[in-house]
Amino acid sequence: xxxxxxxxxxxxxxxxxxxxxxxxxxxxxxxxxxxxxxxxxxxxxxxxxxxxxxxxxxxxxxxxxxxxxxxxxxxxxxxxxxxxxxxxxxxxxxxxxxxxxxxxxxxxxxxxxxxxxxxxxxxxxxxxxxxxxxxxxxxxxxxxxxxxxxxxxxxxxxxxxxxxxxxxxxxxxxxxxxxxxxxxxxxxxxxxxxxxxxxxxxxxxxxxxxxxxxxxxxxxxxxxxxxxxxxxxxxxxxxxxxxxxxxxxxx
Numbered sequence: 338x339x340x341x342x343x344x345x346x347x348x349x350x351x352x353x354x355x356x357x358x359x360x361x362x363x364x365x366x367x368x369x370x371x372x373x374x375x376x377x378x379x380x381x382x383x384x385x386x387x388x389x390x391x392x393x394x395x396x397x398x399x400x401x402x403x404x405x406x407x408x409x410x411x412x413x414x415x416x417x418x419x420x421x422x423x424x425x426x427x428x429x430x431x432x433x434x435x436x437x438x439x440x441x442x443x444x445x446x447x448x449x450x451x452x453x454x455x456x457x458x459x460x461x462x463x464x465x466x467x468x469x470x471x472x473x474x475x476x477x478x479x480x481x482x483x484x485x486x487x488x489x490x491x492x493x494x495x496x497x498x499x500x501x502x503x504x505x506x507x508x509x510x511x512x513x514x515x516x517x518x519x520x521x522x523x524x525x526x527x528x529x530x531x532x533x534x535x536x537x538x539x540x541x542x543x544x545x546x547x548x549x550x551x552x553x554x555x556x557x558x559x560x561x562x563x564x565x566x567x568x569x570x571x572x573x574x575x576x577x578x579x580x581x582x583x584x585x586x587x588x
Contacts, residue, residue: 341367342434346381348393349441354449354457362437370430374417375400375407377429394453400425402566405503409454410441415505415564423503423566443504445513446551460550461502464519467546468539471531484530497524499567506561506569512553517561519543520577521569527580537584544581 343366351358363385368377375397382392398404407424411417417427432438440454448456486494498521506517523540526532532539555574562571 341369345437347439351450368429372429374427375425394455396455402426405501408443408504412439415508416566421568443508445507458504464543464546467542472534473531490528494528497521500569505564509560509564514555515547515552516555516574519547520573523577524573540580541584
């Protein structure tokens with residue numbers, strides 16, 4: 338049975354990358370528990386606009402758990418206190434009546450704040466660009482069975498490809514490491530035959546770009562794995578380390 342709750346949203350407000358930020362608290366009354374968290378943010382913004390105040394800036398796009406844009410740190414958890422789900426998939430029934438909900442942007446040197454709850458995640462795009470290309474022939478498409486791939490390999494590559502690049506792993510990591518993201522993208526390409534010719538070069542280039550952009554090092558605390566909305570395994574980090582060390586030994 339649907340019911341309404343009252344909550345307080347303690348939200349980080351920051352006018353720009355170099356501006357000093359602060360928390361501001363907003364009272365939300367009679368919010369239906371089947372309302373999604375982002376819809377609650379929409380309701381708050383409508384109230385702020387009606388009062389002539391600046392709305393809260395936050396990222397969103399598909400609202401279906403696919404795009405990874407809804408990067409909010411809620412009550413100490415990337416995407417909120419829900420396992421295997423993004424912020425847009427979380428509903429107000431997860432919160433208690435009268436609760437104060439703290440909402441922050443990702444905290445990482447690699448993800449500078451643009452404004453309020455929105456951060457610049459273009460670093461991930463630069464890491465992907467550093468990964469280069471795969472050796473796939475252009476022209477007419479190949480037959481689906483032209484390159485045979487063992488099912489266990491295909492499944493693992495698909496599991497790695499489930500990463501949506503949201504940045505929750507970086508937000509969860511005490512070092513601000515992007516290793517889970519980088520390793521998932523490397524596995525997604527290097528496990529398949531088309532990605533093997535550039536596998537060694539890809540591992541070195543993507544790790545070098547990660548370091549260059551200010552992300553920290555992995556210390557295997559597994560916080561990234563615990564908070565990943567797509568439950569990507571840290572086994573991919575072990576594989577990336579093997580690829581990287583192998584490439585360096587060949588050098």
